[in-house]
Amino acid sequence: MLTEIDILMRILLSAALGGLIGFERQRRHRSAGFRTNLLVCLGACLITMTSLDAFSGADPARVAAGIVTGIGFLGAGTIIRTRGAESQERIEGLTTAAVLWVVAGIGLAVGAGYYFAAIVSTAVIFLVLCAKRIERWME
DSSP states (O other), X not given: OOOHHHHHHHHHXXXXXHHHHHHHHHHTTOSSOHHHHHHHHHHHHHHHHHHHHHTTTSOHHHHHHHHHHHHHXXXXXXXXXXXXXXXXXXXXXXXXXXXXXXXXXXXXXXXXXXXXXXHHHHHHHXXXXXXXXXXXXXX
């Protein structure tokens, strides 16, 4: 059984990690910003903790699969297909959808107690999102 300190630590860590990724997205004026990423991460953490602690006989892989699937639907709502002036189609929101998906994974990891994996993943994601200059150089 998780102690109140464990629960508090996991909730605050998931909020901090999701908020960090969300801060970067907010700074770039993306549709899923600070609050959205923080809430997705926190929600995944809370659901994971609850399922592991309250339903100890249940299959934890099913909870993870449910979170991943549910966030997939949320992410799909952020993807928009637009048509430009020259009839060129553009797809927007793929990175936002991917960020929501991976932030849910971070929350799931924190909720399951994998703090190091969640922190390292957050750092890598933050670097990837800030690597726009590298992307331009590659083009």
